[in-house]
Amino acid sequence: MIQVLVNGVFLGCLFAVVAVGLTLVYGVMEVPNFAHAGVIVLAAYATWSASAAGLPFALAALVGIACGAAVSVLTEVVAYRWIIDNPAAAPAVALGLMLILQNTALRLFGGEGRSMDTPYDQVLVEFGGVSLSGVKVALVVLAVLALTALHLILSRTSLGRAMRAVAQDRGAAAMLGIPMRRQYTLAFLIAGLLAGIAAVAYAPTFQVSPYMADEVLLSAFVVVVVGGLGSVWGAVAGGLVLGVVEGLGSAYLSSAYQSAFGFLLLVLILVLKPGGLRGATGRRVA
Amino acid sequence: MSALLTVDRVVKRFGGVAAVDGVSFTLDAGSVLGLIGPNGSGKTTLLGVLAGTHEPTSGTVTLDGKVASGKGAHRAVHAGIARTFQTTRLFGSWTLREGLRLAHGERRGRQAWSDDRLADLLGLDGLLDQPCASLTSAAQRLAMIALALATGPRVLLLDEPAVGMDTAEAAALADAVRRAADELDVAVVVVDHNMQFLMPLADTVLVMAAGAVLAEGTPEQIRADEAVIASYLGEA
């Protein structure tokens, strides 16, 4: 039971890291950023390539995270920025970008999955009868650090306050002289860094392939909706809840339906609380 | 003394339509310009050009001799041109104080009233720490104006600020705008259809029709202008 819960928490951290990136971009720019999956894929391949080229894993991970940030910012600069006044176009543009990024990976690296070795593979961390691989422990630590850092940036810095302001009302934020473009780029930069972290965490446990992030993306969208659109803490809480629900469901009911439990949760919550767990009254990042 | 703000033959087209069609005027520090005209005559678009939101198709806006137009809204605010909107824009889940904090951060050393003074002058006492979404719609409009004032503007552009206010609220607003002009030397452009509010407040009135300036003068001159009465005041 505890083992199942711990595994659920691991999965939940992964969902949370991906979902926070999605919710931040949605909050600031109102874009359902499907291309986030493509960013994760390219970041994972960058890590894998750097690692295969002989770089130590920590350095390869940094390469991957930097690649995630760069690709994410690129999607904003070459695409999303130009449709800011036309939100109806955003879902189509997002899907198109996702296909482009995935096919870039397919073209460069082929369709078969690659597995990645890390120095933590062999390490098993045990406490109180629960064992967790070193990779998973590293991910949980990294996720907590990254989300805490993000929380501090959003709540304590003027840059973060400006970002929350944009998420609440773009017009009012512009009225106060906040440079909107910089905020958009910053949101994608942060989302890209988180996508890179997710990629680095995900790749060693599962496999690197052009389609590796599809299911995570779907689950993360569930999390974003469950947590209340645009809410960072909603995304963190939603990620953990979904991870544990999927973990429990697949352990005690059927593992073939792991993702289905998430969607069941989504439907239930939307029926009971249409605004998500936070009862969101609008977009916000907080 | 040369004018603080100079608007020189500004044209703004949307596709084929000239929403603003060759408007020129000057504005001194500490003076209040009332801008009136029928709906669709280009008042909001003109404010948008002044506030940097719209790039003018031709013509320029200069602030203190420096070109201020066409550089984007945030540069205009940083240069000291602040605006409010016809429909209220606010940070709903923040308190007014939180919003003001952000606004003060954009001041760049220019002077502005303290939060308490703003609240006092605009009749928002006791509301600084309420979430903005919970305020009445008149208070929300006043809160939006407080945010604009907190950026320490040298030029303040108000788009129909008195909409939805009762006589007392509008009078308090007029008093606060007058004080901003007198005490802080702010130059103000006010668009409004409420003549009881606007005429006593304005030093000069500019009348727009179909994107162009129909008349300009003191409130008394404008009240007596037959072209204005025919095109606009007569309707009311």
Ligand SMILES: Nc1ncnc2c1ncn2[C@@H]1O[C@H](COP(=O)(O)OP(=O)(O)O)[C@@H](O)[C@H]1O
């Ligand atoms: N963003 C825009 N795109 C196209 N046309 C616009 C836009 N904004 C305003 N207009 C047009 O410009 C004209 C002037 O509008 P506006 O400046 O809002 O007038 P007012 O504020 O005096 O009522 C109107 O005909 C309006 O339809």
Ligand SMILES: [Mg+2]
């Ligand atoms: Mg208007």
